Amino acid sequence: MIWTDGFIAFVTGLLAVVLLLTAWRRQQARRRRELAPFRPEWRARLERRMGPLLQRLTPEQRRLHERRVVEFLADIRIKGCNGFLVTDEVRLLIAGMACLMLLRPDAYVFRGLRTVLVYPRAFWVRHQEPDELGLVSDEPELRLGESWNGERVILSWEDVEAALAGDAVNVLVHEFAHQLDAENPETEGAPLLPDYTRWSKVMMREYRALERRSSQVLDDYGLEGPTEFFAVATEAYFQRGTELRLLHPELYGLLRDYYRIETSD
Ligand SMILES: [Zn+2]
Structure with missing residues (x-):
């Protein structure tokens, strides 16, 4: 019989430790976020690349935007693909642009979004979904970006740069609009x-x-x-x-x- 008092005490103890550890981890994550302030040098960097939009914000909206950027960077993983190196600048520009879409006081910082994947340029994908005739095409398609069920965003960096330089196409706001849609x-x-x-x-x-x-x-x-x-x-x-x-x-x-x-x- 393994259900002895000692065993039960051991399991209860173990469970308590696991629960405490989870609570501690969450608290640490929250504290990290509180401790990671918006760095003053980020202001100048964002200003350089998206100044015309930032200058339209009221001082209160500026503070809100900076808070959202900090939250975005703490909660969402940004990962490079096909050899793309995710620098601090890349992370900041993605967060900075995406958070310009979150100036509503009650906005979530893309609830459900976990990861942003960044390719150096447009990437090929094979479509697996059947078309209206039920046929699955094996032809690869060139993409600038994708958004998956509110969980993941994929971007071509070359096209994000083009958008920041004023191109009519903005793959970043396009894919993040899909994220807002998925909420x-x-x-x-x-x-x-x-x-x-x-x-x-x-x-x-x-x-x-x-x-x-x-x-x-x-x-x-x-x-x-x-x-x-x-x-x-x-x-x-x-x-x-x-x-x-x-x-x-x-x-x-x-x-x-x-x-x-x-x-x-
Ligand atoms: Zn789309």
């Missing part, structure tokens, strides 16, 4: 919102308009479905705010009220 599994093409009335109305109208006629600022790729439309609109919002406001004022207003930053001149 609400109930809907497609919308982040977590208290009320969807205005969002659905505006998005639906803009989607239908793009179906009828191409836009100078919204990529036709948005017509792949509501999820892609939200991501494409987010790209236009961050990269070509002035044109988006002129050509699609309602869509611009909707995204401004969500992202809480003015991107138009």
Whole structure:
């Protein structure tokens, strides 16, 4: 009979140790985050690469942005692929740009996201999902980025750099918009919102308009479905705010009220 008093005391003790260890680890992680302040030199580095956007923030939003960057860096692993070296600069720029999408006071720092994988440039993937005819193609496809179920983001660094230099394509905000979309599994093409009335109305109208006629600022790729439309609109919002406001004022207003930053001149 192994269920002796001594054995039970031993198991209970072991369990207590495991529980204490888990609690201690969590506390350590929390303390590490509290102890890792936003370094003053980061401010100048971010300013250099995304100054025009940062200058639009109020002092309060600046503080919020810096807090989110610290949290992002503490919670999300950034890993290089195909020999790409993830430097402090790379980590800071990814966190800095992604957190510009989190200026809502109640925003989560990408709930569920664990890892960001960074490739040096566009990468080849083989699609395993069947198409509408049920056929699985074995043809590799070239990708700038991917977002997996709110858990993982994959980016081509060359294209992140291009976006930071002002390119109309911004793979980073595109993929992170998919992450925001995934925070609400109930809907497609919308982040977590208290009320969807205005969002659905505006998005639906803009989607239908793009179906009828191409836009100078919204990529036709948005017509792949509501999820892609939200991501494409987010790209236009961050990269070509002035044109988006002129050509699609309602869509611009909707995204401004969500992202809480003015991107138009
Ligand atoms: Zn997409």
